[in-house]
Amino acid sequence: xxxxxxxxxxxxxxxxxxxxxxxxxxxxxxxxxxxxxxxxxxxxxxxxxxxxxxxxxxxxxxxxxxxxxxxxxxxxxxxxxxxxxxxxxxxxxxxxxxxxxxxxxxxxxxxxxxxxxxxxxxxxxxxxxxx
Numbered sequence: 001x002x003x004x005x006x007x008x009x010x011x012x013x014x015x016x017x018x019x020x021x022x023x024x025x026x027x028x029x030x031x032x033x034x035x036x037x038x039x040x041x042x043x044x045x046x047x048x049x050x051x052x053x054x055x056x057x058x059x060x061x062x063x064x065x066x067x068x069x070x071x072x073x074x075x076x077x078x079x080x081x082x083x084x085x086x087x088x089x090x091x092x093x094x095x096x097x098x099x100x101x102x103x104x105x106x107x108x109x110x111x112x113x114x115x116x117x118x119x120x121x122x123x124x125x126x127x128x129x130x131x
Contacts, residue, residue: 002060010056011056017049024045060084096118
């Protein structure tokens, strides 16, 4: 059974993070000359927003007893397979989970310009990072 209070709490935090990202999207020039602190703060907010989405997706998958997702990115695909998300949104969220991994675990060199483009929601600049 879905814990509505938990999902509501996560969604409230995601909403707050997204509001910050939208408000600050144009604050950081690329390249971020002299703006390291601002860029780092926005990266952290982006990570926490994605983490919240992953938490909601994983919780719904588990509470509905759907096949356990192999990865965080897969959780969004499971939601799509069960009609909760559209396929396009599920794939964009899966890419966001990959970006989160790159930012948190530093699997690859982070291109700050691509991160800024990602949170500015530029459809042509969305990075596709492996999960």
